[in-house]
Amino acid sequence: MPELAPDHGSTSAPRVGVEDVESVFRAEHGRAVAVLIRLLGDIDAAEEAVQEAFTTAVQRWPTTGLPPSPAGWIITTARRRAVDRHRRESTRARRQGEAALLHAPAEPTEEGAVRDERLRLVFTCCHPALSTAAQVALTLRLLGGLSTPQIARAFLVPEATMAQRIVRAKKKIRDAGIPYRVPHEADLPARLRGVLAVLYLIYTEGHSASSGQELVRAELCAEAVRLTRSLAELMPDESEVLGLLGLLLLSDSRRGARTGPGGALVPLGEQDRSTWDRALIEQGQEVVRSCLRRARPGPYQLQAAIAAVHADARTAQETDWAQVLALYDHLLALVPTPIVALNRAVALAEVEGPAEALAVVEGLDLPDYPPRYAVRADLLRRLGRREQALHAYDEAITTAGNDAQRAYLTRRRTELQP
Known part of the structure; x- marks a missing residue:
């Protein structure tokens, strides 16, 4: 996120601080990038356009206040920035594509089996031409808005190694002409391993932030749970999808008890279990029971079962x-x-x-x-x-x-x- 510019504007608009812009960035960065990638068909162009939109927000929102739809404002502004760049760089032969981009809907029409825009991006990035590590790293960067150092810590590799891995993944997609479209429904299982790893690591970063002042990044936890619920609706016969959903629900039930006054960390053994979210626990335990009935245990199901044992005590x-x-x-x-x-x-x-x-x-x-x-x-x-x-x-x-x-x-x- 860019630094917030000093507020020299009118005092009549509701004051917007750096925390407000950062909140929108954390909540909407992934969706904005997903939409722009579908419009532009280019990762770097989409990332750059969204970053420019947030830079503009940092400059304007302290004066004008938050727009009625911050996410829509970011997407529209990012699209206009992309068009401006096309105009500067385009030749006469590219003007038609530029005009189509300018007049395209703010968000592309949903198509195919995967309706959720951000889940579509996960499946799109988990292309079999990329290694699982590259799939996960690239999606964490685009969807989660995680920095390269944060992703490197998640993979236990040096920052420079992770930076090279992300660059190579983007280059391979570009050079191979891999299209940014969701695979057919029959092809989804082949990409599932990478998708599950992405959702797991997004939640992990939210559950225990790899940097910063706060232990928990609630917006990442909520987004990982939401996307996993959507995935379970899309692929209800996949036991490991249910296993991940159960694990995240049971883990998230403890989120409010993991920090005390001032954001202090409270370890599992010292948490006030009366504050655990019983509704999430019941949902998670039902999912675990469903997995047990299938008798096809996998890593996420076993982790969910471990979380269920803790929830039982x-x-x-x-x-x-x-x-x-x-x-x-x-x-x-x-x-x-x-x-x-x-x-x-x-x-x-x-x-x-x-x-x-x-x-x-x-x-x-x-x-x-x-x-x-x-x-x-x-x-x-x-x-x-x-x-x-x-x-x-x-x-x-x-x-x-x-x-x-x-x-x-x-x-x-x-x-x-x-």
Whole structure:
């Protein structure tokens, strides 16, 4: 987002601050880019036009106030910016296309099996010509409005590596002439793996923001849940789609309890469970039961089942950690990654003790991964190894993604000092 220009305009219009423009950016960036890509057929041109529209909003809205439809204003302004660029760069042969763009509807008519504009963009970007990693990275950039550093942290790769990956994905789409259209309904399952990964990571970034002052980005959580509901309506026979929906519903039921006064992080074991959203829990548990009846377990279904076990416990002490550990054993067999092993270690500590869990954590190859440092610090604290725990907390604080996580870890470290 560009910086907000000083407000030297009239004081009669409702004051618009930087938080108002950023709120519109977070809520509408993905939709605006999706619409412009369909109009222009070009990723870079669409991104640039939308960015210019938001820059114009930063300059004008403090004086004029928010328009009645901020999203419509952004899309219309972005389209006009694209037309202006066409006029500057076009030859006589391109004037006809320019005129068509200028007089096109503000938003293209919905066609095909996927009616939701943003979900269409997800399916479009998850083209089989791209690797799954490139599909996910590109869609997070376009739909979620995530920066390259944020996406790099989600993939545990250097920022430069992720920047190159996104550039190569755009170039491959352009050079191969891959059209920006939604595949036929029969082709949707082939793209489903990438679509699920995109929605999962959008929610993950909203659930625990990789940077900034706040722990939670509520608009990303809400958008991921909304899109997953739409996907479940579109593909109700896909068990992993239902698994992801159940996981997000159960995780989102705890969102309000994850932060305390001033946005302070509240860990799962200390949350006030009476504030959990019972309606979302009931919806999520029904989805999990539906998955169990199908008896085709997959990674998202297993994670949803783990979330359901936590939701069943009235207090943290009543959590059935043995069942959680058994589910993680199954998940690790399907997805043998260090991150799954780290999450399993948390359950292992509750069942077999922190020493057993620490031995697992010490052997994980997760350099500069903040949750690993935080888990290791907590296990060392529980084992009474204070000096090592203090050093581990220092590492966790240094690598923590956002201010709320740093504040929580700093408080835990302070509690260990003499």
